[in-house]
Amino acid sequence: MRILVLALRRIAWMPPTLLGLIAIVFTISRIIPADPARVIAGENASPAQVEALRQKFGLDLPLMQQFMRYLRDIVNGDLGISLYSQRPVVEDLLGRLAATFELAIAAMCLAIMIGVPLGVVSALHRNRWLDQVIRLATMAGLAMAAFWLAILLQLFFSMTLGVTPVQGRIDGWGPDQITGFYTIDALINGDGETFGKALRYLILPTATLAIPAAATIVRFTRAGVLNALSSNFVFYQTAMGLPRRTIIWKYILRSAFIGTLTQIGLVFGNLLAGAVVIETVFSWPGLGLFAYNSILQSDYNAIMAFTLFTGSVFIVVNLLIDIAQTLLDPRTR
Amino acid sequence: MTGKFPPLTINRRAALAGLSATGLVGMHSPAFAARQKFVTANNNPYDLLDPHQLFDIGRIAVRLNMYDALTRWVDNPPRLENWLIEKVTISPDGKVYTFVIKQNVKFHDGTVMTSADVVYSMERILALKKGAYGLFKDVIEPGTTKALDPRTVQFTLTKPFAVFMAVLSELWVVNSALVKKNEKNGDWGADWLSKSEAGSGGYALRRYDPAIGFQTARFEGHFAGWGKNPIDDAEFRGVLETATRVLGVMKGEFNTTDGYLPAEQMARMKENPNIKTWEAESIRTFYFIINHWKAPLNDVNMRKAVCYAFDYDGFNNKILSGTVVRNNGIIPNPMWGAPKDLQGYTYDLDKAKYHLSQVKNVRPLQIGAMAGYPQSEQAAQMLQAGCAKIGLEVKIVSEPYTTIAPKLNDRERAHDLIPLWRSAYFADPHNWTGFLFNSSNFDAGNASYYKNPRVDELCNKALIITDQDQRRVMYEEVSRILVEDAAGIFINNTKFHGAFTKNVKSIRFCPIGDAQDVRWIEMQG
Incomplete structure (x- = not known):
């Protein structure tokens, strides 16, 4: 019951949070001195032609009127028409959703699989050489610029070793769409060859996204485990003669993971934001590439829709994390 | 490239109609395993396919490969060819242009192109006020272009315009019946044509994904015919990052990329033994x-x-x-x-x-x-x-x-x-x-x-x-x-510094199009 109340309370906060988000992004996108109507019309266009486009897209209206119009459309489920593709933005977003989610989820899984064990190991070997090496590696992971890391990985794995493709999501056009996740669709279709190909294309972008995320998870897991190690319940369980392995993996990790879980919610948001760079470098046809392109073209509606969408995902993921945290930690109920 | 093709998505109906009309549907069979495929990595995304809304060199591959215009630029220095035109008559005052279009020009769905398609295409440009509209707006009034008979079309200009033949290379002719069928709320089929095609060009659309690009197959029934060793399948991908495009060509994932790369990237390409470069x-x-x-x-x-x-x-x-x-x-x-x-x-x-x-x-x-x-x-x-x-x-x-x-x-x-x-x-x-x-x-x-x-x-x-x-x-x-x-x-x-994989045998460069007209490219092996 408490979980339901918590969820409802969080959901009730969603509209004002999103409204604030829309207001900020809308204002920023409209006050920058770019003129999408001029860019769409092209350099050979006359002023009348530009003005006609401006009127068509409502860009000639006062800012507040444009904002109210936009809000009204959102309530009606209309995120507008892309100024460039001339298609509903929702259509363009949905077409790219699966690619980004497949990448982000793969990166998240990889980051957790690397980050949590390394965090535990680092804490258990506190201040010894293994801990120092892991801490150094996590600092490097956090400090490296994503685009630089991406190019390094491309040069080494694709060009020198030749084991991974340089870019793209698959050779050709991918399997028949069911979920939109190429790996899963290939498995459903029983197409092992395509599954293998999809995995090969996933490796580099996933690794690039996962490395900084894993570094964050290592640091928080390590801090959580260290905190738990010095707590009374561990002292008590040790005195009771419980095996060290049981204490670590059953009690300490559970306690430490509560803090890490909150971070995972934030990290997932960062993965979506980080996808803008990674998808551009790897030409991964997802939301990040869409956002990058929309920014270059001053496609207001597309930028707003992307921000709104990722904001909503971020809020939902954090809601789920809160619920999971409540389930894991009885003190919060 | 294997012989297995994924099914059509966005333009399934139109493409199937076109492919069946031309016999291209047969390419689903394993016999097509050895088809020549040419992949271009473009520095612009292909977020739109409508030839009357596009007017840039970055996405010119859409127009050049899937559509035909009355005139076409070839070679370097560029030479204007009467492409769809069989005969042209210009009035002494230079204001009335009468064209007879070639016989048996077919669209990808098998429909024969008529002067009504040319009229519709011009009216569409003038109505949408996008793309090449700026080239025609001062000389052609809406409603003044006439179809005199199924193969004769007449343009009456408001004033003499010496470059009219030259700018006609941007009047891409669409299949009017097909576009009209897909019009919604008087939009001249803009929504539909943004992700489909209704052309007669050398290559017919097979698949389109705005996030990736588009894939085409050679239109055997193209009125201009084909050379000895044409490309069968042409794929155009939008790859925004320059370094990725360069690495992709070096690794052979693409056959070419844009011809105006930074000097240091071009130097890398020239040193690579798997790449040949063309300079013009x-x-x-x-x-x-x-x-x-x-x-x-x-x-x-x-x-x-x-x-x-x-x-x-x-x-x-x-x-x-x-x-x-x-x-x-x-x-x-x-x-x-x-x-x-x-x-x-x-x-x-x-x-x-x-x-x-x-x-x-x-x-x-x-x-x-x-x-x-x-x-x-x-x-x-x-x-x-x-x-x-x-x-x-x-x-x-x-x-x-x-x-x-x-x-x-x-x-x-x-x-x-x-x-x-x-x-x-x-x-x-x-x-x-x-x-x-x-x-x-x-x-x-x-x-x-x-x-x-x-x-x-x-x-x-x-x-x-x-x-x-x-x-x-x-x-x-x-x-x-x-x-x-x-x-x-x-x-x-x-x-122009074109970088191509070694198996590209010849190209025919024209500055208007930057060698993206795939009909002139030949590959070996």
Whole structure:
């Protein structure tokens, strides 16, 4: 019951949070001195032609009127028409959703699989050489610029070793769409060859996204485990003669993971934001590439829709994390 | 490439109809395992397929490969071919053009192209007011284009327009019946055609994903026929990151990419044994727009001072490593109308100082460089350095093109100087002279706000007469006047540096299209 109340309370906060988000992004996108109507019309266009486009897209209206119009459309489920593709933005977003989610989820899984064990190991070997090496590696992971890391990985794995493709999501056009996740669709279709190909294309972008995320998870897991190690319940369980392995993996990790879980919610948001760079470098046809392109073209509606969408995902993921945290930690109920 | 093709998605119905009409559906069989496939990595996304909404070189592959126009540019220097036209008649006053279109030109769904399709295409451009609309708006009124019989179409211009045949290369003919069937709320089928095709071009759309690009298959029934060893499948992918495109070609994931890469990337490609490069002088001039509207640049001495303060040799040969060619005027060297003996400015600080000393009320100048275009930013820095040596302060503001573009046609907000390219949309000197420097084009194409009655007179006259030799003389005079007036800082003409995988045997380069017309490409193995 408490979980339901918590969820409802969080959901009730969603509209004002999103409204604030829309207001900020809308204002920023409209006050920058770019003129999408001029860019769409092209350099050979006359002023009348530009003005006609401006009127068509409502860009000639006062800012507040444009904002109210936009809000009204959102309530009606209309995120507008892309100024460039001339298609509903929702259509363009949905077409790219699966690619980004497949990448982000793969990166998240990889980051957790690397980050949590390394965090535990680092804490258990506190201040010894293994801990120092892991801490150094996590600092490097956090400090490296994503685009630089991406190019390094491309040069080494694709060009020198030749084991991974340089870019793209698959050779050709991918399997028949069911979920939109190429790996899963290939498995459903029983197409092992395509599954293998999809995995090969996933490796580099996933690794690039996962490395900084894993570094964050290592640091928080390590801090959580260290905190738990010095707590009374561990002292008590040790005195009771419980095996060290049981204490670590059953009690300490559970306690430490509560803090890490909150971070995972934030990290997932960062993965979506980080996808803008990674998808551009790897030409991964997802939301990040869409956002990058929309920014270059001053496609207001597309930028707003992307921000709104990722904001909503971020809020939902954090809601789920809160619920999971409540389930894991009885003190919060 | 295996013989297994994924099923069609967006354009399933239209493509299936077209493919069955041409026998292309058979390619699902394993017999097609050895089809020649050519993959292009483009620096622009293919977010739109409508040929009447597109008008840029970046996405020209859509138009060139899936559509046909009445005329077409080929080779270098560009030559205008009567493409869909069998016969043309021009009235003595140069205002009525009557065309007979070729027999048995078929669209991808098997429908025969008629003059009604040409009429519909022109009306569509005029109604949508996008893409190539700017080329036709001043000379063709809606409703005046007539289909005289199924193969004869007549255009009545509001005034003589010597470049009409040249700009017809942007009148891409769509299958009117198919588009009309997909019209919604009087949108001229804009929504549908943004993700489908209704063309007759050499390649028919098979799959389209705005996030990736588009895939086409050769249209066996194309009216122009095919050579001995044509490409069977052509794929066009939008890959925004330059380094990724270069690595992709080096690894063989793509067969080619854009031909205007930065010098250091081109050097990498040239060193790679798996790549062959083609070099050709293009018709894309790089110059500084000078804003003549605001003092002190309305003074010819001030303009000459900045022209003499730019290190042309240093920029073209050192910074750009000789990947471009010095172009003394605005018309590209290979283009007719560019005087062969034209004397341009040189880097001469003494002369620059002299002209600066003749200017009253000198103020610091501002250059609007295009962020993300290294050449534009480097040229700005080079001019800044030269001006500093003559005691002229110059400030550089780097802005994305989307920010610079609106200022181009706003005389008060425009930067003093803007380094940028003038690409070729049609190969006629008007593209570089009348369009850019005729005062009737203020706030539209003349972003310099340059005005010279003699230039206006010559440009206007050259648009009325059709004799090329007479026009050549006029444009040569315009070129000389523009240099004498220091109307802009004319720096170089771009070279096309095409990088292709070794198995590409031949290409047929035309600056209008940048070798993206796949029908002319041959591969081996």
